[in-house]
Amino acid sequence: MGAREHEVVVLMSRTTFGLQFRAPQVERLRSLARVGDPVVLEHLDDDLARRRLATADVLLTSWGAPALTVEHLDAAPRLRAVLHAAGSVRELLPAEIWERGIRVTTAAEENARPVAEFTLAAIIMAGKGVPAMAARAGSTPGGWRLHDGLSNRGRTIGIVGFSRIGRRVARLVQEVLEPGAVLVSDPTVRAEDVAAAGARLVGLRELVASADVVSLHAPALPSTRHMIGADELALMRDGATLVNTARGSLVDTAALERECVTGRLQAVLDVTDPEPLPATSPLTALPNVMVTPHVAGSLGSEVLRLSDAALDELERFVHGEAPLAPVTREHLEVSA
Numbered sequence: 001m002g003a004r005e006h007e008v009v010v011l012m013s014r015t016t017f018g019l020q021f022r023a024p025q026v027e028r029l030r031s032l033a034r035v036g037d038p039v040v041l042e043h044l045d046d047d048l049a050r051r052r053l054a055t056a057d058v059l060l061t062s063w064g065a066p067a068l069t070v071e072h073l074d075a076a077p078r079l080r081a082v083l084h085a086a087g088s089v090r091e092l093l094p095a096e097i098w099e100r101g102i103r104v105t106t107a108a109e110e111n112a113r114p115v116a117e118f119t120l121a122a123i124i125m126a127g128k129g130v131p132a133m134a135a136r137a138g139s140t141p142g143g144w145r146l147h148d149g150l151s152n153r154g155r156t157i158g159i160v161g162f163s164r165i166g167r168r169v170a171r172l173v174q175e176v177l178e179p180g181a182v183l184v185s186d187p188t189v190r191a192e193d194v195a196a197a198g199a200r201l202v203g204l205r206e207l208v209a210s211a212d213v214v215s216l217h218a219p220a221l222p223s224t225r226h227m228i229g230a231d232e233l234a235l236m237r238d239g240a241t242l243v244n245t246a247r248g249s250l251v252d253t254a255a256l257e258r259e260c261v262t263g264r265l266q267a268v269l270d271v272t273d274p275e276p277l278p279a280t281s282p283l284t285a286l287p288n289v290m291v292t293p294h295v296a297g298s299l300g301s302e303v304l305r306l307s308d309a310a311l312d313e314l315e316r317f318v319h320g321e322a323p324l325a326p327v328t329r330e331h332l333e334v335s336a
Contacts, residue, residue, distance in 0.1 A: 006318050007078075008033040009056040010040045012085070013064025020062060020085055022305040032314050033058065034282050038122060044072050053079075058317065060277050060310060062086045081317050086311035087111040087297070088335075089327055096107040098329040103324045109164055116168035118296035119245050120176060121167075122268040123213050126241035127152035131266055131290040147246050149239060152178040158211030159217030161246065162186040162194060162203065170199050171213060178246040181208045186218070186336045192268070209235040215242060220247035233265065241266040245296040248273030257282050260289050270296040 008029070011018065017040045021029065029035060034054050043066050044047060054077040059068075062085040073079065075097060081103040084092065089106055097104065111284050125131070129150045144167040159166045162184050170182050182199040185207040194201040204227070206216055214236065218224045228242065229252040234261075236242070244251055259265045261282050267289045275294065283289045298306055313323055 004190065006033040007055050008035055008058045008060050008314065009052050010035065010060045010064040011042075011044070011065045012040065012060075013042055014040055016063045018107075018228045018286060020303050022304065025311060026308050028311050029060075029314070032311065032318055042066075044068075044075075050075055050185070053202060057081070058083060060085065060159045060311075061089075061092060062306070062312065065092060066079070067095055068097070068318075072096050073097065075104075075226050081105070081313075083310045083313045083317070084327075085306045090332055092317050095329070103317065103323060104327040105310070105313040106327050107306040107325070110162040110305040110309045112168055113305070114298050114302050115165045115245050115296045116172055116269065119165070119169050119215055119217075119243060120172045122124055122243045122245070123150055123157060123173065123215060124177070124272075125290075126213055126243065126266055126268055127155060129266075131268065132287050134287075147302040154177045155212040156181045156183060156210055158183045158185070158214045159199070160207065160216050160250075161215060162197075163219070165216075165245070166217035168195060168231075169217065170197050176197050183211060189236075204232065205235060208232045209237070212237065213241045215295040216246045216250050217242040218246055218250055218324065220249050221334075225249050226252040227274075228252065230258075233259045236265055238264050239266070241268060243268045244272075245270045247271055248275050253281070253283075260286050263288055268292075270294055 012137065041049055041052060042064065044053060055078060056076050058081045059079065060083050060230065075095065078099050080100060082093065084106045087106060087108040089104060094102065127150065157179050159170055159182065173182055174177055183202050183203040184194045184199045185202055189201065191201040216228065218227065227250050233255055242256065242265060251273065253273050256267060260267055267283070269283065269289065270292045271294055272291065277284055277291065283291060313325065316323060
């Protein structure tokens, strides 16, 4: 088949499509494959959707796409690829998709970029005591200069989860800061791979006890729920900071509240459990805690990286080339 002989169904919310597919992206999409009318489907359970599925070779998905079912796969006998213009496909795909030889790709690598950048900024702000300073607006700036603890030089940075984002954070910390050490805890990676990135693989308890900043980048799995609980928080150094830009479920919120209320720990939380936090949570008002509303990931013009990555995958698919960012069943067992 040539490029224009493939039929693509775009499956996402119309709002998402408007953000991710500007004129250049739509033009490129139409140059690569046939696209039906309407261009975007938001669900798959009416007669129009079933007709479109029957002739679709590719599903191009993103935020707002409904979860695919076995019935949807059965209704799409020609389907050969699901190309996701966002991060995780965990909630999108049925397990049966792997048995049908359907190519699956994700733009998670591109979504990792702004999260890693945000995390670096959080680490830098933590080192300078920004959460507490921001709560004391109007205090004399010069008074902080003599505070020996406010520094990013020589600090130990702990990275929990050597994921796409975790690897990027490890690299950025070493490129931008002068850390004393970068520690990694992840049971799924090899020590030599971590060492090649300039970090050291350790157990979780050693990491939380040694780090000035503990930054979370593990996936949300049953095995990782509350991996940072009362015991792990108690091991953290006085004045250490917990940064969470991954998933709120990784942290026992009640235990974190108890530690932060004492003022012993700082926290920078872009994700929480529950999300958003109830107004009654002390984390929303403490001077040593900064909570942001899940903004670390791709926003604004950053989302165009995701659609461009999905279109790169579409171009490779229609030309019979291997995918750049394939997703496998095994990959989903240990990642987001």
